[in-house]
Amino acid sequence: MKLRHPFSRAIYESQEDGLVRVEEEGGRVGLFHLDGRWHSGELRDADPHLIGWVGGPQLGGRTATNRIPAMPGAATTPPRPTTTVPKPPTPAAGADPNRRTTSMDLGLRGRKAIVTAATRGIGLAIARLLADEGVDLALCARGAAGLEAARKELEARGVRVFTKALDVGDGDALRGFVREAAEALGGLDLLVCNASGGAGMGEKAWQANFDVDVLHSVRAVEAALPSLTSSDAASVVFISSTAALEYLGVPQAYNAMKAALIAHANDLSQALAPKGVRVNVVSPGPIYFDGGNWEMIKKAMPAIYERALGQCALGRMGTPEEVARSVVFLASPAASYVTGANLVVDGGFTKRVAY
Amino acid sequence: MTSAASTTAEARSPGLSYQQLLETDTRPVPDVLRWQARAEIPVVQVPIERYTARAFHDLEVEKLWRKVWQMACREEEIPEVGDHVVYEIADDSLIVMRSAPGEIRAYHNVCLHRGRMLRDCDGRAEELRCPFHGWTWSLDGALKRIPAQWDFPHVERERFHLPEAKVGTWGGFVFVNLDPACAPLADHLGELPRHFEAWPLEQRYKEVHVAKRLPCNWKVAQEAFMEAYHVGGTHPQLLPGIGDVNSQYDVWGNFSRAITANMTPSPLLQAAPSEQEMLDSMLSRSLDEEPMLRVPEGMTARQTLAMTSRLQLQASVASVNDVSDAELADSFYYTVFPNFHPWGAYNRIVYRFRPAGSDPDRCIMEVMYLAPFRGRRPKPAPVHWLGDDDDWTQAPELGFLARVFNQDTFNLGRVQRGLHAARHSHVTFARYQETKIRHFHALLEAQLAR
Numbered sequence: 001m002k003l004r005h006p007f008s009r010a011i012y013e014s015q016e017d018g019l020v021r022v023e024e025e026g027g028r029v030g031l032f033h034l035d036g037r038w039h040s041g042e043l044r045d046a047d048p049h050l051i052g053w054v055g056g057p058q059l060g061g062r063t064a065t066n067r068i069p070a071m072p073g074a075a076t077t078p079p080r081p082t083t084t085v086p087k088p089p090t091p092a093a094g095a096d097p098n099r100r101t102t103s104m105d106l107g108l109r110g111r112k113a114i115v116t117a118a119t120r121g122i123g124l125a126i127a128r129l130l131a132d133e134g135v136d137l138a139l140c141a142r143g144a145a146g147l148e149a150a151r152k153e154l155e156a157r158g159v160r161v162f163t164k165a166l167d168v169g170d171g172d173a174l175r176g177f178v179r180e181a182a183e184a185l186g187g188l189d190l191l192v193c194n195a196s197g198g199a200g201m202g203e204k205a206w207q208a209n210f211d212v213d214v215l216h217s218v219r220a221v222e223a224a225l226p227s228l229t230s231s232d233a234a235s236v237v238f239i240s241s242t243a244a245l246e247y248l249g250v251p252q253a254y255n256a257m258k259a260a261l262i263a264h265a266n267d268l269s270q271a272l273a274p275k276g277v278r279v280n281v282v283s284p285g286p287i288y289f290d291g292g293n294w295e296m297i298k299k300a301m302p303a304i305y306e307r308a309l310g311q312c313a314l315g316r317m318g319t320p321e322e323v324a325r326s327v328v329f330l331a332s333p334a335a336s337y338v339t340g341a342n343l344v345v346d347g348g349f350t351k352r353v354a355y
Numbered sequence: 356m357t358s359a360a361s362t363t364a365e366a367r368s369p370g371l372s373y374q375q376l377l378e379t380d381t382r383p384v385p386d387v388l389r390w391q392a393r394a395e396i397p398v399v400q401v402p403i404e405r406y407t408a409r410a411f412h413d414l415e416v417e418k419l420w421r422k423v424w425q426m427a428c429r430e431e432e433i434p435e436v437g438d439h440v441v442y443e444i445a446d447d448s449l450i451v452m453r454s455a456p457g458e459i460r461a462y463h464n465v466c467l468h469r470g471r472m473l474r475d476c477d478g479r480a481e482e483l484r485c486p487f488h489g490w491t492w493s494l495d496g497a498l499k500r501i502p503a504q505w506d507f508p509h510v511e512r513e514r515f516h517l518p519e520a521k522v523g524t525w526g527g528f529v530f531v532n533l534d535p536a537c538a539p540l541a542d543h544l545g546e547l548p549r550h551f552e553a554w555p556l557e558q559r560y561k562e563v564h565v566a567k568r569l570p571c572n573w574k575v576a577q578e579a580f581m582e583a584y585h586v587g588g589t590h591p592q593l594l595p596g597i598g599d600v601n602s603q604y605d606v607w608g609n610f611s612r613a614i615t616a617n618m619t620p621s622p623l624l625q626a627a628p629s630e631q632e633m634l635d636s637m638l639s640r641s642l643d644e645e646p647m648l649r650v651p652e653g654m655t656a657r658q659t660l661a662m663t664s665r666l667q668l669q670a671s672v673a674s675v676n677d678v679s680d681a682e683l684a685d686s687f688y689y690t691v692f693p694n695f696h697p698w699g700a701y702n703r704i705v706y707r708f709r710p711a712g713s714d715p716d717r718c719i720m721e722v723m724y725l726a727p728f729r730g731r732r733p734k735p736a737p738v739h740w741l742g743d744d745d746d747w748t749q750a751p752e753l754g755f756l757a758r759v760f761n762q763d764t765f766n767l768g769r770v771q772r773g774l775h776a777a778r779h780s781h782v783t784f785a786r787y788q789e790t791k792i793r794h795f796h797a798l799l800e801a802q803l804a805r
Binding site for chain 2: 001002003004005006007011047048049050052053054056105109110
């Protein structure tokens with residue numbers, strides 16, 4: 001939004017990063033926080049009311065679709081998706097203060113979430129989107145450096161972020177993290193189990209996929225349950241995969257363990273429903289991002305990459321942000337009547353009829 | 356009706372007066388918009404402790420809240436026998452109950468046994484049963500049942516009738532008065548019903564109801580909504596299309612009225628905005644956006660807005676084609692002493708401000724929209740409570756006003772903070788533009804001196 005101040009004639013304009021830019025007619029420019037505090041630039045004083053007006057949340061501006069940050073790395077992603085983000089609803093007309101907007105509030109503001117393996121790819125996209133919705137976060141991953149970078153970035157979005165470096169395959173470490181996270185955030189509403197042992201062959205892979213994909217999800221729910229049951233909007237989302245749904249060309253532990261996860265989520269959705277905890281699964285198809293598996297496959301095994309790409313009915317691979325939007329919806333109170341679902345986000349990659 | 360005994364000594368904005376603006380209307384203007392009334396109000400300053408001191412709050416409880424008529428709820432919220440609203444004012448609590456068809460009573464919400472609140476929240480009840488030991492009253496307030504009755508030979512039923520507050524109704528609102536010896540509601544309202552004859556509020560339904568606690572005294576909050584003088588400072592984006600400092604203020608008995616014209620430029624502006632700029636400012640169009648609505652050739656922004664409003668109201672207001680531009684474009688904001696703010700014409704807004712418990716630094720602000728309807732009465736909206744840290748846009752049903760309220764609220768906590776930090780002793784009001792606030796304080800002083 002961009003307006004001219006009726007007295008000073010300065011131009012006030014909201015910026016992508018949530019700041020407001022003020023430019024005087026004489027050319028001096030300043031950037032300001034929404035509460036009127038100076039951020040940077042030569043111009044150090046401006047009208048806080050107009051800053052708030054221009055930069056404040058637009059009506060409907062809290063819906064997920066309107067607040068997706070620009071996708072980092074998207075420009076270098078080969079099959080760049082044409083934007084699928086619907087336009088935000090037009091702000092209500094002034095003539096009729098009664099006019100309702102069509103926005104859907106996810107009801108996430110002020111909630112608290114754990115996301116495992118949240119420093120890259122889908123996990124990071126989920127964390128970013130939750131932060132944009134005003135959710136305080138607890139994140140874990142193996143690498144401390146990646147966690148620190150994620151924490152800095154997410155805190156800049158105005159939420160609290162608790163991090164801990166650990167191997168989620170280590171049960172004691174994981175349980176400790178969940179406990180400390182709930183303590184640090186002062187409660188817990190959402191749990192997203194995103195960590196995976198990855199693809200691989202042989203018994204080592206079976207053990208890794210069992211420990212990480214399956215057991216970490218089982219343990220995280222067990223450890224989080226005392227906190228979740230005190231929430232009025234408790235919800236768990238497991239990240240599975242379309243590899244669990246259709247034959248992919250090679251028998252792998254990953255596929256079977258991701259299938260186990262779906263079955264276990266269904267069990268939990270029934271068992272925990274009386275306690276007010278919803279449990280759902282999101283199964284992504286091929287998701288491409290820099291440093292992700294498909295980038296590697298594209299370079300190392302172009303034939304497999306091309307075949308998978310050809311299988312995507314939408315003609316492109318997905319982005320982590322597209323998965324994150326489904327996860328955040330299912331995790332949010334907006335999906336309050338959805339439990340036991342397995343939402344497949346694959347651009348038409350799988351061909352079965354999903355009854 | 357008393358009319359313009361305009362005290363010529365008073366200075367006014369050099370801008371167009373509201374009465375002059377009415378001459379440009381494309382439809383006949385109802386008389387109520389022509390009525391003017393001035394009163395000599397000596398108050399121009401009030402002591403800061405009025406907003407900050409616990410002792411003053413206690414005085415208000417004793418002399419104001421326990422003595423004055425106040426709006427408790429809408430009749431439409433309690434349509435069936437047994438329906439009730441729990442109305443809380445400072446530390447008092449009332450059950451406002453549809454006790455029989457066509458009858459509303461208000462009971463003090465306290466069990467006469469050990470003092471538990473009888474009802475925790477709004478709802479419907481067949482009898483009033485205390486959740487603690489089970490003492491039960493019928494809907495007419497008579498003591499009905501005491502478990503283990505043999506243990507209370509000393510309780511005479513007729514002396515254990517639930518104490519009641521007085522109840523009155525007007526405009527679809529239920530009013531209560533905690534003073535059993537009070538004068539009737541009609542005396543309190545005076546000429547107010549005549550002002551709303553053209554816009555019968557009983558024929559509206561409560562489409563929106565949003566409530567939020569604010570970190571300021573209830574008077575600090577409501578006084579931010581009783582004048583247009585703050586628009587230039589607080590809502591600068593509205594200036595191209597609002598007659599702020601040339602608003603009109605009048606007082607009658609226990610109520611006052613401000614009229615602020617829209618789609619007319621602020622006299623504070625140096626350059627006259629175009630008709631399109633006036634409309635864009637009200638519709639909050641960004642400089643890099645196409646206008647949402649274009650002012651057609653040969654029409655003014657005011658006429659364009661009125662025309663659009665007529666289209667929008669067609670489904671709910673039968674004779675909307677005869678409604679004046681003024682009633683569709685302008686803001687008519689009444690204040691009925693002490694805290695009830697119904698807006699006239701088609702603005703639909705109603706505000707109410709109350710202390711939150713016994714803390715002079717906290718209050719509850721409520722916004723309702725009363726929408727016209729045709730046919731079957733729609734269900735009234737339940738109260739949407741915002742959290743203390745939520746901003747108004749968390750209630751999207753408020754529409755574009757949510758963002759305007761954010762600008763107002765941005766000031767309020769800082770006003771309260773400033774009042775505590777002040778080294779000067781009084782706040783000072785404008786002679787004309789803060790007429791409504793001065794009138795309120797004159798009434799408050801009289802009420803507290805009783």
